[in-house]
Amino acid sequence: MNEFSRMTPYSDEYGTCVETRSELRIYPGDDHPQSITKRLNIEPSEIAVAGQERLSRFGRKHVTQNNGWFLSSERHVESRDVRRHLDWLLGQLQPATVQLSELQASPGIGIAVVCAWYSRSGHGGPTLWPEQMRAWTCPEKVERGCELCSQGPYGAGVIAFGLLGAD
Numbered sequence: 151m152n153e154f155s156r157m158t159p160y161s162d163e164y165g166t167c168v169e170t171r172s173e174l175r176i177y178p179g180d181d182h183p184q185s186i187t188k189r190l191n192i193e194p195s196e197i198a199v200a201g202q203e204r205l206s207r208f209g210r211k212h213v214t215q216n217n218g219w220f221l222s223s224e225r226h227v228e229s230r231d232v233r234r235h236l237d238w239l240l241g242q243l244q245p246a247t248v249q250l251s252e253l254q255a256s257p258g259i260g261i262a263v264v265c266a267w268y269s270r271s272g273h274g275g276p277t278l279w280p281e282q283m284r285a286w287t288c289p290e291k292v293e294r295g296c297e298l299c300s301q302g303p304y305g306a307g308v309i310a311f312g313l314l315g316a317d
Contacts, residue, residue: 158277162229166274172235172265173222174243179258186219189253190246195222232265232276239263240285 164170173195176186183197198204198218203211221242223235243250254261267276 156279160229160233161231162234164230164232164276166270167230167232167276168268168270170230170232170235170265170267170276171222171224171227172232172239172263173220173224174239175260175262175264176219176253177260178217178219181217183217183219186253190243190249192221192242192246194219195224196220232267233278233282235265236263236278236282240282 176183178186183194183199187194187197196218197220198214198216200214200217202214204214205211221239223238227235227238229235250261253259265276269275
């Protein structure tokens with residue numbers, strides 16, 4: 151991929167973005183999240199075990215409803231360009247491509263890549279290249295979504311979009 155041939159080359163300072171991150175989420179059904187760690191041979195950023203009490207990001211206690219395995223670019227990538235975060239995830243998962251495809255084909259397992267992109271002023275948005283979209287999708291099992299939320303006095307928002315999913 152030749153980034154210089156693109157209308158929007160990488161921009162680590164992405165002017166309209168305050169913060170961004172990408173996260174692979176795997177919901178293994180009744181299986182313990184550590185089974186995903188063993189299968190992919192990748193350490194997650196976080197796991198959630200159904201039935202366990204944990205603190206939310208806002209400091210509230212709640213009981214986890216579903217098992218979950220999460221790998222996040224947060225704290226690993228300093229760029230405000232979501233493409234850098236997606237590239238980091240791809241790099242982490244490259245050695246486990248076959249295992250990830252097997253998981254994706256397994257019944258009862260949900261997989262998604264979610265990107266959060268926080269706008270500096272309530273406008274703008276991330277750019278993705280075709281190569282990145284192709285790398286993150288499995289055409290027969292793709293679930294895509296986009297969520298726009300407003301927050302703060304100036305209307306700064308978050309865009310969350312899913313790129314990879316299971317039935």
